[in-house]
Amino acid sequence: MSADLVGASSGDRARVAVVGAGMSGPVTAIYLARRFGRVDIVDQRAHPGHASGQQDRPRSLTVILSAHGWRVLDELGMAEAVRDVCTPLSGRRAHLPDGTEVFTAYGRDGQQIWAVKRDELHRLLVDRAQATSGVRLLFGARVLDVDVDEPALLVEGTEGALRMRYEHVIGCDGVHSRVRAALTRRGFDSQVHRLPWGYMDLDLRPQQAGARWATDAFHYWPRGGALFGAFPTRDGGFTGSLFLPLRGAEFCWDAPRDRLPALFARAFPDLAACDDGLAAQLLTRPINPVHTVHSDRWTWQGTAALVGDACHAMAPFMGQGMNCAFEDARVLDQCLGSGLEWPDALAAYERRRRKDVDAIVAISHEHYLTLTRPPEQAEPAPAQALRQRLTDLFPERFVPLYERCAFTHQGYAEAQRHEQALHELTARLLTEHGPALPGADDDRLRRVTVDSLAERNTPPTP
Numbered sequence: 001m002s003a004d005l006v007g008a009s010s011g012d013r014a015r016v017a018v019v020g021a022g023m024s025g026p027v028t029a030i031y032l033a034r035r036f037g038r039v040d041i042v043d044q045r046a047h048p049g050h051a052s053g054q055q056d057r058p059r060s061l062t063v064i065l066s067a068h069g070w071r072v073l074d075e076l077g078m079a080e081a082v083r084d085v086c087t088p089l090s091g092r093r094a095h096l097p098d099g100t101e102v103f104t105a106y107g108r109d110g111q112q113i114w115a116v117k118r119d120e121l122h123r124l125l126v127d128r129a130q131a132t133s134g135v136r137l138l139f140g141a142r143v144l145d146v147d148v149d150e151p152a153l154l155v156e157g158t159e160g161a162l163r164m165r166y167e168h169v170i171g172c173d174g175v176h177s178r179v180r181a182a183l184t185r186r187g188f189d190s191q192v193h194r195l196p197w198g199y200m201d202l203d204l205r206p207q208q209a210g211a212r213w214a215t216d217a218f219h220y221w222p223r224g225g226a227l228f229g230a231f232p233t234r235d236g237g238f239t240g241s242l243f244l245p246l247r248g249a250e251f252c253w254d255a256p257r258d259r260l261p262a263l264f265a266r267a268f269p270d271l272a273a274c275d276d277g278l279a280a281q282l283l284t285r286p287i288n289p290v291h292t293v294h295s296d297r298w299t300w301q302g303t304a305a306l307v308g309d310a311c312h313a314m315a316p317f318m319g320q321g322m323n324c325a326f327e328d329a330r331v332l333d334q335c336l337g338s339g340l341e342w343p344d345a346l347a348a349y350e351r352r353r354r355k356d357v358d359a360i361v362a363i364s365h366e367h368y369l370t371l372t373r374p375p376e377q378a379e380p381a382p383a384q385a386l387r388q389r390l391t392d393l394f395p396e397r398f399v400p401l402y403e404r405c406a407f408t409h410q411g412y413a414e415a416q417r418h419e420q421a422l423h424e425l426t427a428r429l430l431t432e433h434g435p436a437l438p439g440a441d442d443d444r445l446r447r448v449t450v451d452s453l454a455e456r457n458t459p460p461t462p
């Protein structure tokens with residue numbers, strides 16, 4: 001039996017166990033240790049500093065941090081250290097099949113999002129948790145089962161299984177959460193969906209790619225069912241992800257492995273020509289599934305709660321899954337610090353997060369469709385063009401959805417409501433004034449918009 005596990009299960013027990021030391025586990029543990037003292041984090045993997053096996057291998061995946069994530073890192077005193085390893089990005093650049101490029105700024109005022117290698121950020125989070133008074137990290141410890149009543153964990157270490165009792169268990173254990181499984185045994189429903197596409201991480205070497213593409217943008221190549229996206233890295237290279245349907249198309253993950261390089265070169269000739277190392281990666285790198293998770297309940301009485309992907313894994317294309325998981329941890333901590341007893345505090349946490357999470361799950365799915373559709377090059381569709389004009393004419397009132405999610409602390413549900421209202425308004429204006437309205441001069445467009453809002457008693461400014 002590992003000495004750490006034996007120590008953790010004997011005399012000086014922690015009150016709270018956090019299952020999972022992925023992206024949200026360390027954040028949750030730091031918040032809770034500040035409030036309650038002793039917290040154990042239990043993870044099946046090796047410590048990221050000692051990773052050796054395939055499942056522990058650092059991934060080249062890049063993730064983006066936006067306003068919700070930064071607020072949490074600020075509160076934990078980590079923002080500066082994290083920013084040092086980030087690359088700022090001001091927009092996304094689409095590489096179209098005909099060779100043209102279309103740049104779309106992330107924000108109208110030049111705001112930036114921040115790209116960071118997932119394993120670098122993870123390492124910083126784990127190190128900070130380790131340095132936090134009261135936090136004890138138990139790596140190489142797989143939770144086999146969770147009893148949410150006692151509550152207790154059945155944990156498998158190097159030399160066998162051990163039952164470890166706590167007062168509260170927080171499930172930060174991702175898509176295949178054991179803590180969620182324990183809730184479903186209490187009669188609550190949950191669904192894990194494997195999306196019909198998967199992805200492979202591919203690296204573009206600095207000397208090949210760095211010279212070609214601007215390093216202040218996310219680059220993507222939308223090709224209908226196939227999508228390649230690449231983030232610049234601090235060494236001048238790019239980390240990319242190739243998204244393909246799992247099956248049902250010629251270029252899909254079900255195609256024979258040895259055909260992938262040729263199919264890739266046909267779909268993305270410029271990429272294949274840019275780095276001849278990609279072919280070897282396509283033959284050997286793992287294909288990763290993408291899952292979504294919905295769980296009817298995230299909490300059980302005062303003993304258990306879920307955070308992050310364990311209760312709401314989402315399509316990755318808005319770059320909000322981890323940001324949202326950080327926000328879960330923050331709200332959980334706020335509810336626990338509000339003077340309520342644990343059962344009421346956990347119920348309040350679930351209530352406060354649910355509508356925002358439902359919204360960002362839906363928004364993320366929709367955004368995938370946006371990224372896989374080539375942007376209109378010449379004349380945008382009237383509704384899209386009109387929305388663009390309105391966000392320019394009324395910058396305070398009509399804030400694009402991406403800006404609301406990435407650059408503000410507004411709840412995702414409120415952001416979604418604003419977006420729906422804008423869609424309804426543009427549809428109404430086009431019906432009333434015809435498809436040429438997006439070409440109208442500013443005065444006319446302002447007048448008809450204000451009139452239309454006034455008819456529905458909606459003020460033109462927020």
Ligand SMILES: Cc1cc2nc3c(=O)[nH]c(=O)nc-3n(C[C@H](O)[C@H](O)[C@H](O)COP(=O)(O)OP(=O)(O)OC[C@H]3O[C@@H](n4cnc5c(N)ncnc54)[C@H](O)[C@@H]3O)c2cc1C
Nearest residue numbers: 020022023024044063064143173174308309319321322323
């Ligand atoms: C391709 C892709 C791109 C993404 N890009 C972004 C992005 O740009 N921005 C963003 O905000 N989000 C992004 N995400 C989403 C983000 O990665 C997740 O939302 C985030 O990792 C969730 O964190 P988590 O802590 O809930 O789960 P995880 O990070 O998955 O951590 C779960 C942890 O639990 C441990 N565990 C699981 N089961 C057990 C067990 N039985 N016993 C012990 N330990 C266990 C695992 O070992 C793991 O360490 C992306 C996701 C994908 C797939």
